Amino acid sequence: MSDYGHPLAFGAFLTPGNAEPGRVVGLAMLAEQVGFDLVTFQDHPYQPAFLDTWTLMSFVAARTGTVRLAANVTNLPLRPPAVLARSVASLDLLSGGRVELGLGAGAFWEAIEAMGGRRLSPGQGVRALAEAIDVIRQVWDVDARGGVRVDGEFHRVVGAKRGPAPAHDVGIWLGAYKPRMLALTGSRADGWLPSLGYLQPGDLGKGNTIIDDSAREAGREPADVRRLLNVTGRFAPVGRGPLHGPAEQWAEELADLALSDGVSTFILGSDDPEDLRRFAAEVAPAVRELVAGERAAGTAPAAAPPAAGPAPAAAPAAPRPPAGSFAVVPTPDDGVRRSAIRVWDETTRPTGPPPDPARTYTPHDQAGAQHLIDVHDGLRAELTRLYDLVEQVGAGLVDAGTARSHINTMTIRQNKWTLGTYCESYCRVVTTHHTLEDRGTFPHLRRGDARLAPVLDRLEQEHHAIHDVLERVDRALVAFVSVTDGMAELRAAVDLLSDTLLSHLAYEERELVEPIARLGLN
Structure with missing residues (x-):
């Protein structure tokens, strides 16, 4: 059983179709309005039926104000890491710190090669991704001396000037399934972002073990890596299978994934507005309640700091209330009144x-x-x-x-x-x-x-x-x-x-x- 104690978050995974360009923008705005924490988009630059994901994210960032944005996941073989690092930092600055970076080693190699990318073997893809992470982090690290220096097998960036730095510690989340990618996630990344549909029973637990072991070998804590999960399903009046049934069933299944497999960010893959509304209004708050209840009962660790980026310095511990004392603090009334009308005295x-x-x-x-x-x-x-x-x-x-x-x-x-x-x-x-x-x-x-x-x-x-x-x-x-x-x-x-x-x-x-x-x- 693995619960890393991260605060829960909920996101949407949208298709950037270009047949109706305004539709995906409207869905992103709807996701923010109904309470999602995160909106993500497929990134397939070789797909002519899709909008360019980074252009779309910039447009959506200008139409929204609170929701975080990410590619799910960025196609690295067609996006040079030094340029990508500056794109991410720029959009993060423009959006007020609302961008995260999902990364993948690459897939659909014939399409990538047709677009001018280099075909890589699975092992080469992992090594290229590791080098790219080095490049990206060095570009963002404006406090380090000298220029960016990564003289790698696949990426050679020698002497490039650093910057800009993002507005916040951007999380690097890897779409990983195989052992080498999972080990890289544990040693170098801030998050693991697979899709539930591509996993077999037990794969989450096996993946967590590899990530945790790799994190410890790298001198990190397993909780430094946030566990995210793309999920799909169908709402129905009665249960017909995993994530196919009423909202109550969805909530219980996702809460179990949070408490047993450490998943703390659930990203719904759907372009149906009603699915997005139901997930935000009925499933997300219920999952929060179920997980909070189990954690409060002492069966899971207390919430850890979010692992969106490098772990922040530990704050001084607040004084703990005496055992058995009442520590729940009501929200005070700030006394601010915007209207001249008073409904009651x-x-x-x-x-x-x-x-x-x-x-x-x-x-x-x-x-x-x-x-x-x-x-x-x-x-x-x-x-x-x-x-x-x-x-x-x-x-x-x-x-x-x-x-x-x-x-x-x-x-x-x-x-x-x-x-x-x-x-x-x-x-x-x-x-x-x-x-x-x-x-x-x-x-x-x-x-x-x-x-x-x-x-x-x-x-x-x-x-x-x-x-x-x-x-x-x-x-x-x-x-x-x-x-x-x-x-x-x-x-x-x-x-x-x-x-x-x-x-x-x-x-x-x-x-x-x-x-x-x-x-x-x-």
């Missing part, structure tokens, strides 16, 4: 009973309380994406109808606030482990401590108000196309939603994290 909010200072809390108790904050963090992130989407509507990049479609896929919109459900869509996919719907949790808390009743009543009232504010946003989007200054109304509606939602989430955390830890979830 915050000064009239009731408070619950003070915690018992003599009580102790187990890690399991605190994991339940932390879950509430994690769910809320997802809603806060969606609020940020909503603002981005509104700006795209204002700039004419997205029409109002498309914006409504995107918003309707968000958890923030799908939650049945009128039922007092702060995470129904999220929790629907983890019902085999936890049921956090308000219609279960709130009554449970009422039964467990009658002193919480005024707080729970108020929270349910606020849920109704949030529903009404969300409806106002939807009406503003509908009106956007028919009124003179629809953008002003739309921004005002989103500002009111921001004030309302952030205030409510902070209040709910302040009042419920300790009772949830004390009383449990259901």
Whole structure:
């Protein structure tokens, strides 16, 4: 069992088809809007039906603001490493540090040779890739003295000036399957990026062993290498096979890959917008919950620093709370209000009973309380994406109808606030482990401590108000196309939603994290 403790991330793997050039750009924008961490693209420069991947990535970088971008994986035989290093660094600088580098030794050699590349044997391809990594890292290392110097069997770069340096420590991820490539991944790379469809049962474990052994031989820790995985499948009402079934099944299978095989980045290969929405809205948060629960229970290591690039220097350790103390910290209300409208009077909010200072809390108790904050963090992130989407509507990049479609896929919109459900869509996919719907949790808390009743009543009232504010946003989007200054109304509606939602989430955390830890979830 291998869990390297890396934070989980979720990505999309898109086909750069050129028949409808705007479609792949739109899919990348959609991936950002629904919450993906990463968008990747095939790189086959010899394929005339495809857009050039690096040109496409530059265009997508200009249309997005938060999602990271990578080729999956870069075709090294047709991209000289010194030039590639400067391309990566330049786009990383222009995008604000959002580029990673997937690399492959090469395949489809007849097509590569037809484009002017050199045909290599498998062993030659691995050696050429190792030299290329040297070249790339030296180009990026602007603090070293002298020029780039790699006088290799396949790549000779002698005296080239260094730079530019990327905006962040760009991760080099290798698409590796065979022992020599896996060993190179362990000794030199920041990530392993295979495709699940090309692996046989047990291959992930065998690959991890080779990578781990090679990392140790090179004086590195196995956790220095992030484990990424391209996955494909089909959503269906009932299970019909691996990654072919309902979102609950997907979540459990991917969580098992994370906990048993150390995979921490799952990249969905699909060009179907609905698949991307479901993966982001239902599968990704459920996998996070399942993995976090197992790690909190002590069956897996605590989260390690991301291994996107060279390991950062260790920060001073924070003081550890006394064993059994309550260490879950609610998100404070920053007091910022963008709208002049007040949906409720915050000064009239009731408070619950003070915690018992003599009580102790187990890690399991605190994991339940932390879950509430994690769910809320997802809603806060969606609020940020909503603002981005509104700006795209204002700039004419997205029409109002498309914006409504995107918003309707968000958890923030799908939650049945009128039922007092702060995470129904999220929790629907983890019902085999936890049921956090308000219609279960709130009554449970009422039964467990009658002193919480005024707080729970108020929270349910606020849920109704949030529903009404969300409806106002939807009406503003509908009106956007028919009124003179629809953008002003739309921004005002989103500002009111921001004030309302952030205030409510902070209040709910302040009042419920300790009772949830004390009383449990259901």
